[in-house]
Amino acid sequence: MADETLVESKTTFGSFSHLLDARLLRALADMGFAHPTLIQAKSIPLALENKDILARARTGSGKTAAYCIPLVQKILNAKPADAGDDVKATRGLILVPTKELAEQVSRHLKQLTVYLDQEVTLANAASGTTTHQQRAIMSERPDVVVATPSRILSLLQSKTISLESLESLAIDEADLIFSYGHDEDIRQIFGGNYLPKVFQSYLMSATMTEDVEALKGLTLRNPVILKLEEGEDELKNLTQYSVRCSEVDKFLLTYVILKLKLVRGKCIVFVNDVERCYRLKLFLEQFSIKSCVLNSELPLNSRYHTVQEFNKGVYDYIIASDESAVTAEPDIGDEGEESEQEEFTSTQRETAESSLSTSNKRKRSSPAPASTRKRKQRKGDKEYGVTRGVDFIDVSCVLNFDLPSSSRAYTHRVGRTARAGRSGMALSFVVPSDQWGKNKVVGGVPSAKHDETVFARIEKEQAAKGSKLKEYNFDMKQVEAFRYRMEDALRAVTRTAIKEARIKELKNEILNSDKLKAHFEDNPLDLEYLRHDKPLHPARVQPHMKHVPKYLLPQIKPVSTPDGGETEIGSQDNAGFVPFRKDGTRGRGRGRGRGGKTARGGRKKHDPLKKFSR
Known part of the structure; x- marks a missing residue:
């Protein structure tokens, strides 16, 4: 076993020409991959030497390509030049925790094999296709299958798929596999005589947990451990803020931040349940702030499409429910996460299965809180997840409207x-314990009760990584001017309005997902008319609310740069907020100010909506 600490990669994919097929290299060039990332530079040669690999690397480090490239190359090596139907077999299996990640990995594989479509066949078993369609696809014995553990187990039990010829098994986001309830599925897959005795394994994870240690014992034999630590440069790229506020002030500050463009570019707003998704969307609609929702109730195809359109820049704001942040156990052992053992002994291997069983038994025996039990009664997709693995492109800001539980x-x-x-x-909103539950309309959210405890743990973990959360103190005297508008809008978002919005959105998305699927495949340009950020309008909308009167606009000041110049916040070079002026003065005049002079001529005034905050 080897323990490798990665160094900076200065090679190009061209240096792998003796290892990789020319058509693979051509596809990588088309994808814009000129230089391999650190983990790719190390893992690809080792994987092609048939070594088991345990890779620990941060999100966005290129783990997907690190196992997909050698997996495809090994399939090419295994196929003779005159391959026919008699040698068709599933040689590669990729297990992922969520359907969103399964779709993303499948798209990545399709790009890699664009010049190999006759040699390498792919199948996404986690897609929303019917059982009959799945049987037809699997009867063709695709070379690579991407699936969630529950789905592949179902196919194995029904004998729809055979893994007797499996050569490569990859488990992506391994530390999440058990968090999504796949523990029993994994145990049955490895203990049900479905897999051959010898095959190569890849275990990819962002963190090392007890679950990863258990998986390591089940899947890996004498693995090479690749450890990629986060460098200071990556940490410097992320600026972290926190705001301590009441539960109702979350809505006030979100309104101010989004309406006055305190953040520029695309923003993901995380909430902790589906109801909060629609409450926040309807609230923002009162001010003509368009947003789309992403949650487990929506059909799979609609979720795929929403993420794709967000990445293309069609939507600026997406409200995503992170339900796993509430249903999962709080990770009490966060502080010890960095102290995992890198050496894997024979004793650990022998106890891996027993520890896995004990861990799962503990999870099943612990009673779920009332809020969780109530949530499970709703019809949501348990394999939904967007906080891990899914590649959101060019996101400028993450707004933790609801703080996670870990x-x-x-x-x-x-x-x-x-x-x-x-x-x-x-930017994360933290509800002080003395403020929790005071508002009868939007207060009393169970996940917010322990915000201060969780936030203290977050600060400690980030400090251990050399990063610091800055406390952002809004000048509430200037923000207070917007409160009456916020309260007026919040009163219109009733429980009945939220219920109607959920039903309306679900009906629309089911229609778009199922009945129009075939039409969109034949007419891809029609997708331009399918938007997920359309107003739901079950709540009373007041037209005047979409404008911000000029007298309400705070004065702002530019942020100085180290060289003495001035720059705008929110650009790729300087992410953050622009502060209010200390004197608290506002714009002059009355009426609906748009931040600049009209097009009748004259000098264009400074637009306060384009750079603003603190």
């Missing part, structure tokens, strides 16, 4: 921004 979940959320060398920021 520091690990926080790390995964803020990992959606400041990726690929770009700057980003995260």
